[in-house]
Amino acid sequence: MPTLLLMRHAKSDWDASYGADHDRPLNERGTRSARLMGRFVSGADLVPDLVISSTAIRALTTAQLAAESGAWDCPIDLEPGFYGTGAGTVLDLASEAPNVERLLLVGHQPTWSVLVQRLTGARADMKTASVAVIDLMIEAWAELPTAQGTLVSLHHPRFYFGSEWDDAS
Numbered sequence: 001m002p003t004l005l006l007m008r009h010a011k012s013d014w015d016a017s018y019g020a021d022h023d024r025p026l027n028e029r030g031t032r033s034a035r036l037m038g039r040f041v042s043g044a045d046l047v048p049d050l051v052i053s054s055t056a057i058r059a060l061t062t063a064q065l066a067a068e069s070g071a072w073d074c075p076i077d078l079e080p081g082f083y084g085t086g087a088g089t090v091l092d093l094a095s096e097a098p099n100v101e102r103l104l105l106v107g108h109q110p111t112w113s114v115l116v117q118r119l120t121g122a123r124a125d126m127k128t129a130s131v132a133v134i135d136l137m138i139e140a141w142a143e144l145p146t147a148q149g150t151l152v153s154l155h156h157p158r159f160y161f162g163s164e165w166d167d168a169s
Contacts, residue, residue, distance in 0.1 A: 002136050004094075004119070004149070005041070005104040007066070009059040010034040010129040017022045022056050022083060030058070031065060033129035033157040035160055038066030040155060041104075046133060047072050049100035052093075054082035054107045062129065063106040082107045087114040088145070095144040103141065122151040133153045 007121050010030035018024050021045040025035065041047060047070065055078050063076050081093045082105070090111060097103055105115075109126055116124035124132055136149035 001153075002100075002138060003046075003102045004134045004136055004143065004144075005046060005102065006112050006115055006126070006132040006134065007037070007052070007062065007104060007106045008109055008128055008130050009043065009056070009062040009106060009125045010037075010065075012058040012128075018057075025057050026061050026065075030062070030128065034062040034065035035069035036157055037129050037131055037155070038068065038070030038072070040070075040157075041056045041066065041131060042070035042072065044155075046102065046131075048074055048104035050074055050097060051076040051104045051106060052082070052097060052104075053077070053081050053105075055080045056083050059083075059106045063104075076102070082111075084108075085111065087111055087118050090115060091118075091145045091147075095142050097141040099140050116151060116154075119147060119149050120151040124151065124154050126154075126156075127156050129157045 010026050010033045012024045013027035016025050016030050053060050069108050112126040133152040134149045135152050136147045138147045
């Protein structure tokens, strides 16, 4: 049974100098949270076999920092279609992934919370840098658009690293 990990990008820097929203970077707390969650994923034996990230700077940086800090030895593929889209499109795009056991998708709200609910029926508050772990009842990622699964766990940085990472958005 494959496992899908959904990670929302870490906290972005609204005060930074950037052009389009797509280019908004992480702030200092976001950088720390991405690194910490990368180490958490490794420590929880949830290292992905493949990461597919939105091309938005804040999502890609989150994926890169998590992979580096967690010492993940997996490719990070970019998917421009993850930015500014809905759950159905994300599922369609991710269904093209090769048949790996554990797939991590990095993207945005509100789509990531909608994905959790659509796949599992569970409501999840995907705060910045959160990771949802979903076991799916499928044989191959090609079945993802119609998949059903179970929300195994939801991890927020503040649960592990204190209130300084608390984020209501």
